[in-house]
Each structure stands twice: as structure tokens, then as C-alpha cells.
Amino acid sequence: MEQFEWTVTTDQASERIDKFLTTMNESWSRTQVQIWIKEEHIKVNNAKVKSNYKVASGDVVTLEIPEPEKLEIIAENIPLEIVYEDEDVIVVNKPRGMVVHPAPGHYTGTLVNALMYHCKDLSGINGVIRPGIVHRIDMDTSGLLMVAKNDHAHESLVEQLKAKTTRRLYKAIVHGIIPHQHGTVDAPIGRDKKDRQSMTVTEVNSRDAVTHFTVLETFDQYTYVQCELETGRTHQIRVHMKYIGYPLAGDPKYGPKKKTLDIRGQALHAAVLGFIHPRTGKEMLFEAPIPEDMKQLLHQLRTK
Structure with missing residues (x-):
């Protein structure tokens, strides 16, 4: 020491x-x-x-x-869709069903396990369990994530998230027909007192949360929307869309109890990710098309 x-x-x-x-x-x-x-x-x-x-x-x-903790995460040869990589950052298109980092019940098969196999130099700011992880998306949400390969990059990306200068656009299918083209949900989010595993809109022990949405397409009982995060709270889009009466299709936690559309988990995809490169200062913008299961759902809704 x-x-x-x-x-x-x-x-x-x-x-x-x-x-x-x-x-x-x-x-x-x-x-x-x-x-x-x-x-x-x-x-x-x-x-x-x-x-x-x-x-x-x-x-x-x-x-x-303190003496540095040795990483005890098992490196696993799990295929990754690397959208971009250099000496500072990696941008990954995470598939639906993959957990981002090890946690009780998910110590293997996570994005971090795959990253540890793919590249040995990840930032250590988040410690043993979450090396390199700057932000997360839920297990059953697909799409783009930025990962830091060193502490300088990590700190820069975290500061951009705090300053709300990153760009994060999501595509989602929600229940109901939204009658207006654009909207903003500005409602604080905190832990649900009745269910500590869930989040809810509340004034108690909450943090500010802002989501902007745009209607892309409407169907008989559903709407295809694009949501842009101004803040990044846990389950933010899922909680906000439920709060205004348009919960995400397939969402097991915040959606209707009765299964409606044939999809595993919520129909939510992180489609666009933008940030300033920590070393070069260059504006970086990445896009990932919606996954096949959401494409099929949209096709079914369009042909009904």
C-alpha cells in the first residue's frame, strides 16, 4: 500500500x-x-x-x-458486435437478453465477460464488477453502449453524461395511439416504495428525469416512437411512457400483465449514440438498426 x-x-x-x-x-x-x-x-x-x-x-x-483488486471476472469468448473501437473507447451493439455486467444471478455471459475476453485494457473506475462500463441499458433492451478503455476516457464520458451533452436516441413500440407528434415527459424518478426492484415517478427520494419523444408511425392499437434521453435514470423510458399512459409493448415490469405482442422483453432499442471523443475532441455519432424481432413486430402491425 x-x-x-x-x-x-x-x-x-x-x-x-x-x-x-x-x-x-x-x-x-x-x-x-x-x-x-x-x-x-x-x-x-x-x-x-x-x-x-x-x-x-x-x-x-x-x-x-489501496492495493488494486485483481479482476475476478471470467473472460468468455462470447461474440460481440463491435461498432467502433480505438485505444480509448469501444462502442458495442448489445443484443436483447444480455446483461451488461455481473450481478447476483448473472455472473457469467454478460457484456463485461465478453469484453474481458475481447480486450484486456478497460478502465478501472467502476471496480472489479463493472470495468469500463460508463452507462447501462437493461438486459432486455438492445442497442448501443459506449465502453471506456482507460480512466481518462471513462472520466470524460461520465462528465459528458452529467453535462447532458451526449446523444441517446431509442426506438420503441408502445401500447395505445399517441395523438400528438412530439412530447416531453419531465417527471422525477425514484424507487417504488411498494416494489424496491421497480422505479416510479415520485417526488420522494427521486432525481430529475426528462424524456423527449417523437411519433414515427401509428397502428391500430400501438405507436412506434423515438425517445431521446436528456437524463439517464434507471428504466427511464419504460417508467415515463407508462406514466403518460403508453407503456412499452412486451415490458414484463411496467407493461400490461397480459402478454400482447410476441417479443421477449420490452420492445426498446438504443438506436443512436453520440459523444465527444475523449482524446481527439471529435464528434462521434453511431447508429444501429432495430433488431430482427422488432422488425418482425413492425411488419405484423403494418400488415394487420
Whole structure:
């Protein structure tokens, strides 16, 4: 375990502790420092602090860098549809039914297991279970995901998500006929008190959530829509569309209990992904066509 100690000078006073430490060593990202603070590896005057603590002249700052955990994820030779890859990022088109990262009940067969086989250099910011994972989509949602291959790329992509500068468009089939062409759902999302595995629109312990939607096509009892995320909350599109009365077709958690269309899981696909490249600053935009099962559903609805 590496140990460091600094005494804050007058010139350094009033700076946030996380920023102060990144100036002590430029190879440490602010995100990594914040994790060390949360895990109490960083102390000021032998006391724990928060990331927004402002150092004072004479403060003694100590850091004990923990030994890195060895990744215990099994690398599996699972086929991946790589849309783009370079030394910093990978963009993957995830199939419906694949879990993004290991979790209770899903320790193998995940996207992370496949990525560990495909490439050995993934960012370590999210730890052992979620190396490289910047954002997630649900197991039964298909489509585009960006993955970071190093901590610099990871931090940049996370900051873009926080700043709402990434572009994420989804295609979905929902129940009911939406009568207007465009709409925005601005409703906070939090855990459902009645079911801790579900999310719901609530003012209690919630976070702001905004979804924009556009009608692409209407059918007898369904609507084909495009949804754009302004925020990225858990199950956001599924919760918001249910909230306004148009739940996703096939959704086992938020849709009608009676199965309607023949599809495994919700008819939802992450079709467009855009971000600024962490190293080059270039605008990157990727598209993935809807999967075969959604194509078949649309064909059936059009020919009824």
C-alpha cells in the first residue's frame, strides 16, 4: 500500500480536496480521488472528509492508496458486435437478453465477460464488477453502449453524461395511439416504495428525469416512437411512457400483465449514440438498426 502526506500551503488554501490532490499527481483523475475519499483512504488532520471539503493552510492531508483488486471476472469468448473501437473507447451493439455486467444471478455471459475476453485494457473506475462500463441499458433492451478503455476516457464520458451533452436516441413500440407528434415527459424518478426492484415517478427520494419523444408511425392499437434521453435514470423510458399512459409493448415490469405482442422483453432499442471523443475532441455519432424481432413486430402491425 502506497502512502503519501502533504501539508497545505497558503497558496493552496481554499481549494477543494479532490482538486488539490489531482494537482499533487496529474495521473490521478478527479473521479478516482473522489472514490478514495468515499472509501476513507484520504484524511485531513487524521479525520475523514467529503469531496467538497476546502483545504486550509496547515492542513495535513494523507492518502493511503489501496492495493488494486485483481479482476475476478471470467473472460468468455462470447461474440460481440463491435461498432467502433480505438485505444480509448469501444462502442458495442448489445443484443436483447444480455446483461451488461455481473450481478447476483448473472455472473457469467454478460457484456463485461465478453469484453474481458475481447480486450484486456478497460478502465478501472467502476471496480472489479463493472470495468469500463460508463452507462447501462437493461438486459432486455438492445442497442448501443459506449465502453471506456482507460480512466481518462471513462472520466470524460461520465462528465459528458452529467453535462447532458451526449446523444441517446431509442426506438420503441408502445401500447395505445399517441395523438400528438412530439412530447416531453419531465417527471422525477425514484424507487417504488411498494416494489424496491421497480422505479416510479415520485417526488420522494427521486432525481430529475426528462424524456423527449417523437411519433414515427401509428397502428391500430400501438405507436412506434423515438425517445431521446436528456437524463439517464434507471428504466427511464419504460417508467415515463407508462406514466403518460403508453407503456412499452412486451415490458414484463411496467407493461400490461397480459402478454400482447410476441417479443421477449420490452420492445426498446438504443438506436443512436453520440459523444465527444475523449482524446481527439471529435464528434462521434453511431447508429444501429432495430433488431430482427422488432422488425418482425413492425411488419405484423403494418400488415394487420
